[in-house]
Every structure is written in structure tokens, then in C-alpha cells.
Amino acid sequence: MSTAEAQTPGEQPADTAPADEMPGWKRNVTVFLTGQTVSLLGSMLVQFAVMWHLTIVTGSGAVLMFSIVFGMLPQAFVSIFGGVWADRHSRKLLIIGADTSIAVITLALALLMLSGVDDLWVIYAALAVRSTFAGIQTPAVSAMLPQIVPTSQLIRINGINQTIQSGMMLLAPVLAAAIYASFDIVAVFFVDVVTALIGVGLLLLVTVPRLVRSDAEERPSYFGDLAAGVRYIAGHGPVKWLMTIFAVAMVLIGAPSYLTPLMVRRTFGDEVWKLTANELFWAAGMLLAGLLMAVIGPRIRNRIALIMGAVTAAGALTTGLGLSTNMWVFFGIGFLVSATFALMSAPSVTILQETVEPEMLGRVFGFVGIVMTVAMPLSMVVFGPLADVYSVESLLVVAGLLLVAFVAVVFMVPSARRSLAAISRPAAEPADGAPAEV
Structure with missing residues (x-):
């Protein structure tokens, strides 16, 4: 059985849930978006808290520049490969793995800072690793939505998702400021760990149809898949x-x-x-x-x-x-x-x-x-x-x-x-x- 055909727990064959007949799709989407919202909130809390922390502690524009580089460029690079993985493996498991890895890295950063290790390289490394796994998670989330949402409702769900993300842009700075001012940046990291684990737990409850590739029997190579994606676009x-x-x-x-x-x-x-x-x-x-x-x-x-x-x-x-x-x-x-x-x-x-x-x-x-x-x-x-x-x-x-x-x-x-x-x-x-x- 090829990787694309491997069935994971909680998944069912795609042909049992056609686009116009997806029993329980509202429940699946509600649980999925709730989990992603909670996880997104934690990530945005870290984003704002790190920016403020570096600004207050260093007051350096160069430091902020490096934080943006380490926080964004790895995601851009990994997205190329993350897209291929999202077409070769279970998108649900990729999202779970990425969220869990981000939680582990954030927890490690929090424990290091509690022990007194607060060098800039530690924060840069954590930002880079978080960005790397975001490059795996993001294409998998976008690609998985059509598997659990009827085609006629996709634009509505994308609109709701856009609204949620915008709402987080209003809520996250206020909440991050409250936590950071009342405690410190380590407390923000612990909150992010909890929100990531909540997101993973809710995603485990979502039933995702199995993706069956039309070229499954040919079993193209990894780089063949990547080249095929470039040619396709x-x-x-x-x-x-x-x-x-x-x-x-x-x-x-x-x-x-x-x-x-x-x-x-x-x-x-x-x-x-x-x-x-x-x-x-x-x-x-x-x-x-x-x-x-x-x-x-x-x-x-x-x-x-x-x-x-x-x-x-x-x-x-x-x-x-x-x-x-x-x-x-x-x-x-x-x-x-x-x-x-x-x-x-x-x-x-x-x-x-x-x-x-x-x-x-x-x-x-x-x-x-x-x-x-x-x-x-x-x-x-x-x-x-x-x-x-x-x-x-x-x-x-x-x-x-x-x-x-x-x-x-x-x-x-x-x-x-x-x-x-x-x-x-x-x-x-x-x-x-x-x-x-x-």
C-alpha cells in the first residue's frame, strides 16, 4: 500500500463522503476550526510577546530584523516541501505532528528561560523551529479543508476562517499585553503550549476522508512530486x-x-x-x-x-x-x-x-x-x-x-x-x- 493510500485512525475512504453528501461535516468543521483558533491564539500571543520582549530588552532594530528573518524565512523555505508532504501523507497527522512539535519546542524554550538561559540565540532558534513546522502545518490545513467541507460551502467556511484570524488580530495583542505585564514572557510560552495541545486534542476528534491519489500505483519520487507541482502551477x-x-x-x-x-x-x-x-x-x-x-x-x-x-x-x-x-x-x-x-x-x-x-x-x-x-x-x-x-x-x-x-x-x-x-x-x-x- 502506498503512502498516499495509508489510512490513519479517524479517517475514512474519500468516496464515502462526496462533496454534496457529507454527513456530520458541520460538526467536523466546527471542531476543526475551534481547535485551529485556539492554537492560532497561542501562536499570536508568542508573536506579540517576543516582539515586545526584544524591543524592551534590547531596543535594537537589528535584533527585531533578525527575529523577523528567523520567524518567517524558514516557513517560506519549508512550505515547498510541506506542500509535497501534504499530498503524500495524512494531512491530519501532519497538522497534529507540527502543532505537537511547536508545543515541545516552546516548552523547551520556557524551561531554558526559567533556568536563566535567555540569550538571543535561544529565542532565534525557537522562532526558526516554530516557523519550520508552520511551513508544514499551513499547506496541510488549507489542503485538508476541501476534504471535510462540501464544495458549495467552501467560500463560507473560508470567510469564517478569515473572520476568526482577524478577530485574533484584535484579541491577541490585548491578551498578550495583559499576560506579559502581569507575569513575564515565560508565562506566554506556557499558555502557547496549552493552546497547542488543545488544538491537537480537538483535531483528533475530526473525521477526515482518506485521500486516494490518481497516480498512487506509479509511486512518483519525492522530487518527482515537487517537480510535478511546479509544472502544474x-x-x-x-x-x-x-x-x-x-x-x-x-x-x-x-x-x-x-x-x-x-x-x-x-x-x-x-x-x-x-x-x-x-x-x-x-x-x-x-x-x-x-x-x-x-x-x-x-x-x-x-x-x-x-x-x-x-x-x-x-x-x-x-x-x-x-x-x-x-x-x-x-x-x-x-x-x-x-x-x-x-x-x-x-x-x-x-x-x-x-x-x-x-x-x-x-x-x-x-x-x-x-x-x-x-x-x-x-x-x-x-x-x-x-x-x-x-x-x-x-x-x-x-x-x-x-x-x-x-x-x-x-x-x-x-x-x-x-x-x-x-x-x-x-x-x-x-x-x-x-x-x-x-
Whole structure:
């Protein structure tokens, strides 16, 4: 029996749960998302606590830079291989293994710091290991959702998931600050261990259909799988163009969003409440837009129009950020920019989950993880130094105009129009005409 066909406890053959008849899927999804939410909360607590701890203890920009490098780049690298593993092995077990490993590493870090070992290399090493296992977990989570969610409900569940993540962005800083101020960073680490184990325990209760690969008998090599994933993305028009649009949007929205606190400080004042209000408006925009997708997502019939409209609006609104002279107008526009990200993200993920063959989903989402992880550092490498030379306002205007221009160019490319048109409608309502460009 090949690895792809190995059945793990709590799994059942995929053909017993077709997309339109998944008994108990609501219970499975509820338990799964609850566990992932609890685990995500712990991870975000550590993220904020480490950032504040390094800032308070060292006051060094270089130290913060290294923490970002160690905390993000391993995930980008491992996502390539994590995607292959998600297509070759049980996605459920991969998630359990990754979460458990992160808990063990975090516990070890907490015990080391309790014993007096608090050198920077210890924190860097822990961040790198956590990031490594996140590169295994993230593509497995995205690829597993279509196995437990009916196709017609994917966009709703992705909207709910987006809402949960946005809600954590509001809750985690407050909770992390309370724990860190009342105790210390070690207490935050212990909380993360507990939340990770809760997530693992809940996932054990989820029944996941077994994934049977169409090429199981051929048993391709590991690197053959990896190469097949690269060829698939490069040769599949709809997937290639969707990922390109997502990547460019992330680069041109990502860094400007991180530069907005700098603009608030330079233009409107450096009071803490103003910086906090800026963050809350951005988080609230994503949260409410995620809720909107959860409610109306299944009724949307032209998802590409929504995605391209959201990207265009993001560009125009980013330009508006740079032109804002009133602080509350600036906050309001930031709210709308973050909302466009949710309106773009949930349908994009859903289209990939519906369009890509189940046995390729892990690899595709592995590369999506690379885009998500690398886009921000790459964008900051470009826009960060420029912010010390030019005004943030001018950079926001340029980034917004570039994004609008990019959308116009995409619409002028015939192959892009054909590819995107082929995936504009939900899977349950295939578009008329030629099949997707492959």
C-alpha cells in the first residue's frame, strides 16, 4: 500500500463522503476550526510577546530584523516541501505532528528561560523551529479543508476562517499585553503550549476522508512530486494567473500597510492611542469583510469580478491613504483597504480549493504559503528604506497607482482573461464555453 493510500485512525475512504453528501461535516468543521483558533491564539500571543520582549530588552532594530528573518524565512523555505508532504501523507497527522512539535519546542524554550538561559540565540532558534513546522502545518490545513467541507460551502467556511484570524488580530495583542505585564514572557510560552495541545486534542476528534491519489500505483519520487507541482502551477493558466495577482497585490499592499503607523507618527502625532486606533481600524476591516464573505459568499456568482474589483479598490484606496490629510479619514480608508484584502483572499483560496485536483492541493498551497511569507519581507526591503528618503504619503500613492496599473495590464493579456473567465463561477455552476486553460 502506498503512502498516499495509508489510512490513519479517524479517517475514512474519500468516496464515502462526496462533496454534496457529507454527513456530520458541520460538526467536523466546527471542531476543526475551534481547535485551529485556539492554537492560532497561542501562536499570536508568542508573536506579540517576543516582539515586545526584544524591543524592551534590547531596543535594537537589528535584533527585531533578525527575529523577523528567523520567524518567517524558514516557513517560506519549508512550505515547498510541506506542500509535497501534504499530498503524500495524512494531512491530519501532519497538522497534529507540527502543532505537537511547536508545543515541545516552546516548552523547551520556557524551561531554558526559567533556568536563566535567555540569550538571543535561544529565542532565534525557537522562532526558526516554530516557523519550520508552520511551513508544514499551513499547506496541510488549507489542503485538508476541501476534504471535510462540501464544495458549495467552501467560500463560507473560508470567510469564517478569515473572520476568526482577524478577530485574533484584535484579541491577541490585548491578551498578550495583559499576560506579559502581569507575569513575564515565560508565562506566554506556557499558555502557547496549552493552546497547542488543545488544538491537537480537538483535531483528533475530526473525521477526515482518506485521500486516494490518481497516480498512487506509479509511486512518483519525492522530487518527482515537487517537480510535478511546479509544472502544474506553471502550466495551469487559471492557477498561475490567480497566484500572480495574489502575489503582486500582497507586495503592493503589504509594506504600505506596515508603513501606516509611521505615517500616523509623522503626520498626525505619536500618541499611543493614535497608533493603536490605526491597528484596530485595519483589523476591524478584515474582520467585518470576512463576516460578509461568510454570509453572502455562497451567493456570489462571479468570483473573479469580486477579486479583481477588490484588488483595484485596494490600489485606489491605498492611493487615497497617501492623499489623506485628516486622521479619521485616514483611519476610515485603512479600514476599507484591509476589507478589500479579505474580499480578495477568501474567494481566491476557495477557487484554488475547487479548481486544483485534491492530490495537488498540498503542493499548490505550499507555494501560496511562500507567496504569503516572502511578499512582506520583499515588500519591506523595497519600501522600508525608501520611507527614510521619501515621505510615506508619496510611497502609498505610488504603490496604489502601481496596483491599479497592474490590474489594467492583466485585463489586456488575452490568456489572462481566458484563464480567469474559466474559474469565475463556483464549481457547482461551471461557466459556459471552453474548459480552463491548462
